[in-house]
Amino acid sequence: MKYFLYALLLMMTASPFFSACNASTETGIIGSWRIDSIYDNYNGFSFTNRDPSPREVYEYRPDNTVLRKGMGEEKLYFYKVKDTILTLSVNNTSPGDDFTILHIDRQQLAIKKNKKPLFPGKNQTRYEVRYFSRIDSASSKH
Secondary structure (H helix, E strand, C coil): CHHHHHHHHHHHHHHHHHCCCCHHHHHHCCEEEEEEEEEEEECCEEEEECCCCCCCEEEECCCCEEEEEECCEEEEEEEEEECCEEEEECCCCCCCEEEEEEEECCCEEEEEEECCCCCCCCCCCEEEEEEEEEECHHHHCC
């Protein structure tokens, strides 16, 4: 099972190099996506949360807004997609958080967020991969 997850992560990490995201990615992201799991990696130490709580839902809209639903609240963000980079921000003018789109199809989305190291020093790698499944927006009410 461990080797399967490593192979899956490797394939998803390499996929942007073999198939670039384009306008179809921009329209393909529109809809409701529920978070399935979160993979954290820090210098080779990893953890996969297969049952994140709450199971947040991100509703991407055609007007470049995204509504995050979870923990009994809803929060509106703005998003942009350029090539394989998804940027989320709290408003249209502030810089946002960049995510790399590792995989997107009609049913699944995987995005990677590089994070700052916790400790000073060089040669540190820290990132998070979030895996989502597309859902019917009627079932996304939290």
